[in-house]
Amino acid sequence: MCLGIPGQIVKIIDSKQLLATVDVAGVKRPVNIACIVDDTHPAESCVGDWVLVHVGFAMSRIDEEEAQKTLELLSELGEVQQEIEAMKESQTLLDS
Amino acid sequence: MKYVDEFRDPEKAKVLIAKINALYEQIPQIAIRPLQLMEFCGGHTHTIFRYGIEPMLPDWIELIHGPGCPVCVLPMGRVDDCVALAERPDVIFTTFGDAMRVPGSKKSLLQAKAEGADIRMVYSPLDSLELARKNPDRQVIFFALGFETTMPSTALTVLQAKNEGLDNFSLFCNHITTVPTIKAILDSPDMKIDGFLAPGHVSMVVGEQPFHFVSDAYDKPIVITGFEPLDILQSIWMVLKQIAENRCEVENQYARIVPPAGNEPGLKAIEKVFEIREFFEWRGLGSIDHSGVKMRNEFARFDAEQKFSIPNLKIADPKSCQCGEVLKGVIRPWECKVFGGSCTPETPMGALMVSTEGACAAYYNFGNLPELLSKRDQQNKENTA
Numbered sequence: 001m002c003l004g005i006p007g008q009i010v011k012i013i014d015s016k017q018l019l020a021t022v023d024v025a026g027v028k029r030p031v032n033i034a035c036i037v038d039d040t041h042p043a044e045s046c047v048g049d050w051v052l053v054h055v056g057f058a059m060s061r062i063d064e065e066e067a068q069k070t071l072e073l074l075s076e077l078g079e080v081q082q083e084i085e086a087m088k089e090s091q092t093l094l095d096s
Numbered sequence: 097m098k099y100v101d102e103f104r105d106p107e108k109a110k111v112l113i114a115k116i117n118a119l120y121e122q123i124p125q126i127a128i129r130p131l132q133l134m135e136f137c138g139g140h141t142h143t144i145f146r147y148g149i150e151p152m153l154p155d156w157i158e159l160i161h162g163p164g165c166p167v168c169v170l171p172m173g174r175v176d177d178c179v180a181l182a183e184r185p186d187v188i189f190t191t192f193g194d195a196m197r198v199p200g201s202k203k204s205l206l207q208a209k210a211e212g213a214d215i216r217m218v219y220s221p222l223d224s225l226e227l228a229r230k231n232p233d234r235q236v237i238f239f240a241l242g243f244e245t246t247m248p249s250t251a252l253t254v255l256q257a258k259n260e261g262l263d264n265f266s267l268f269c270n271h272i273t274t275v276p277t278i279k280a281i282l283d284s285p286d287m288k289i290d291g292f293l294a295p296g297h298v299s300m301v302v303g304e305q306p307f308h309f310v311s312d313a314y315d316k317p318i319v320i321t322g323f324e325p326l327d328i329l330q331s332i333w334m335v336l337k338q339i340a341e342n343r344c345e346v347e348n349q350y351a352r353i354v355p356p357a358g359n360e361p362g363l364k365a366i367e368k369v370f371e372i373r374e375f376f377e378w379r380g381l382g383s384i385d386h387s388g389v390k391m392r393n394e395f396a397r398f399d400a401e402q403k404f405s406i407p408n409l410k411i412a413d414p415k416s417c418q419c420g421e422v423l424k425g426v427i428r429p430w431e432c433k434v435f436g437g438s439c440t441p442e443t444p445m446g447a448l449m450v451s452t453e454g455a456c457a458a459y460y461n462f463g464n465l466p467e468l469l470s471k472r473d474q475q476n477k478e479n480t481a
Contacts, residue, residue, distance in 0.1 A: 060359070070323075
C-alpha cells in the first residue's frame with residue numbers, strides 16, 4: 001500500500017475524468033492521473049510518462065531509470081508479484 | 097556483513113557504513129547510551145529487515161520501528177465495525193487484502209467472509225466504485241485505510257462518486273495522520289528517540305513543511321527517506337551527521353520523489369473531502385488527539401459511518417500483547433511475552449504480527465528466532481533473579 005509500483009502511461013482513456021491506461025510490469029489497468037496533471041502537463045501529454053502508482057492512482061512522475069531500479073527492488077521484496085496479484089484478482093472480480 | 101552482497105551496489109553500502117562508523121568519535125552522548133533512531137514507516141521497516149540493515153550497523157545505533165503500518169495500528173473495535181458492516185445483507189464490503197487477517201474481538205474479515213459475508217478484496221478504491229456501478233441494487237462500502245499516502249486516492253474516488261451521483265457507494269473512513277502521531281511519540285514520557293527517518297511516500301503527498309515541528313519544537317533531526325536499502329543507510333548517516341554537528345533540521349534524502357511542497361492536487365482533494373477528527377483510537381497506542389480524519393458533512397451520503405449504524409465499541413487490546421510498548425520503542429518485539437509463542441504470523445494476537453510491515457512479523461520472519469527467544473528468556477531470568 002505504501003510502496004507503490006512504477007508503471008508507464010500507454011493511453012489516455014478519458015481526459016476529463018483523468019483516467020489513463022498504465023502498463024505495470026506487463027499488466028494494463030486504468031489509473032487515475034489527477035495528481036500528476038497540471039497546466040504544464042495536460043492529460044494528453046502524459047502518454048509515455050513513467051509514474052509511481054499507489055492503489056490505482058499515479059502519485060508522482062519518475063524517470064525511466066528510477067522506475068526500472070524501483071521495479072527491481074520491489075521485485076526483490078516480493079512486492080511486484082503481490083501488487084500484480086492484487087490487480088489481477090481485482091480485475092477478475094469486476095469481470096465476473 | 098552477511099547481507100551486504102545482496103545490495104545491487106554493495107560498494108556504496110560499504111562506503112555508507114564506513115561513513116556512519118566514522119561519526120562515532122563526533123557524537124559524545126554515545127558513551128552514555130546507544131542512539132535510538134525511529135523509522136516511522138512500515139515500508140522502511142520491511143526494507144530494513146529484508147536487507148538485514150540492522151546487523152550491518154554498529155552497536156551504538158538502535159533502530160526503533162515506528163507505528164507507520166496502518167493495518168498494524170487498526171484497533172479491534174474498528175475491525176468489529178467492518179465485520180458488522182460486511183455482514184449486512186445489502187452490503188458488498190471491499191477492502192485491500194492486507195486488512196483481511198487483522199483480528200477483531202470475535203472474528204477477522206477473513207472469517208466473516210468464510211461465514212458468508214460478501215467481502216471482496218480490491219486493488220484500488222476505483223475498483224470498488226466500478227463494483228458500485230455494476231451493482232446498483234447493493235451498497236458498496238470501501239474500507240479506507242492508510243496514512244496520507246492513500247488519502248488522495250480515496251478522496252478522489254469519493255469526488256468521482258459524487259460527480260456520478262453514485263449513491264450506493266460509501267467509504268468507511270479509517271485514515272490516520274502522521275504528524276499528530278509523531279508528536280504523540282515525542283510527548284510520551286518514556287521516549288528516548290534521538291532522530292527520525294520520515295516516511296517517503298507520506299511526504300510525497302504532504303511535503304516537507306509538516307515535519308518542521310520535529311526539528312523546531314522538539315530539537316530532533318528528521319530526514320525524509322526513500323525505500324531502497326541504500327536510501328535508508330544514507331538517511332541514517334544524514335541523521336547522525338546532524339547529531340554530530342549539533343544541527344536539527346528537516347532534510348530530504350528522497351528529493352527524487354518528494355517535492356518540498358508535496359502534491360498539490362492530492363492535498364486539495366484531501367482538504368475537500370476530509371476533516372480532522374478530534375481523536376482516533378490506535379491499537380497499542382490508545383487514543384491520539386487529531387490523529388485521524390473523517391468525511392466532511394457535505395459528503396455524509398458517501399460516509400458509511402453516517403449512513404449505516406456501526407457498533408463503534410472500544411475494545412481493549414489483549415492484556416498479554418505488548419504492541420504499544422513495542423511501537424514506542426520501550427521494548428523490542430522479541431521481548432514481548434507472547435512473541436513467537438501464542439502470537440505468530442499464522443495466528444496473530446497483536447496487530448504487529450499481522451502485516452509483513454509490522455515489526456513483530458519482520459523479526460519473526462527475518463530474525464534468528466531461537467536466538468531471540470533464548471535472549472528473552474535469559475533477560476527474564478535476570479529480571480526475576
